[in-house]
Amino acid sequence: MNVRETDLPGIGKKFQVTTRGGDKLIIIIHDDGRREMYHFEYDDPDESISMITMDDDEARIIAAIVGGMTYVPKALEKVDMAFDELIIEWYKLDNSYAAIGKSIGELNVRQNSGAMIIAVVENHKKHVNPGPDFVIPSESTLVVVGEREQQKSFKQILLNGSG
Known part of the structure; x- marks a missing residue:
């Protein structure tokens, strides 16, 4: 995965994420706490195919879900148990x-x-x-x-x- 970070003066920060699979995602974090996420066409990385806007609370809930704080996949539970206190x-x-x-x-x-x-x-x-x-x-x-x-x-x- 490749992540590029860019300051947007007067707006906030922009993160451009390219996944190992080649998907492109742009996340803009506004200074007022809003988040915008843009997903791009795989074959045309300049063509946005979806966009979502969230406030700060919504973004934190989504981050917890994606980060595994609310659900740990069974395969990862086994790894956690194996390492337990390590x-x-x-x-x-x-x-x-x-x-x-x-x-x-x-x-x-x-x-x-x-x-x-x-x-x-x-x-x-x-x-x-x-x-x-x-x-x-x-x-x-x-x-x-x-x-x-x-x-x-x-x-x-x-x-x-x-x-």
């Missing part, structure tokens, strides 16, 4: 973290926190499922999975350089 966090590291320069094994991340580093991103390079010998680099982002308490323990390991 949280994925992204930690952007700078030189202030004591864990930098130490290996995952040296920090005993899993033993000391229960959390698991599932990826490290540095300088446009991805390391998926890094092993215990992987040394944590500065200016990188760690992707970590664990429950809330495990994430808190992991953050302390990052800050202190030990469990």
Whole structure:
């Protein structure tokens, strides 16, 4: 999906959405809270085939429905149950973290926190499922999975350089 955002001075904002399937939708959010949505012809992306106007309350209700707040499809319910309390966090590291320069094994991340580093991103390079010998680099982002308490323990390991 591709989303382009444009300021409309004196009016509000315009969002142009092109879905993976090639559908084009334009959403205009007016400064007064009104929303306009335009759906375009698939074969002629300049030809609007439908338009709807909503006030702020209506738009929020529609957003809740589309976003799955009022109904979760059965397939997604199973995924939610499987992950239940698990949280994925992204930690952007700078030189202030004591864990930098130490290996995952040296920090005993899993033993000391229960959390698991599932990826490290540095300088446009991805390391998926890094092993215990992987040394944590500065200016990188760690992707970590664990429950809330495990994430808190992991953050302390990052800050202190030990469990």
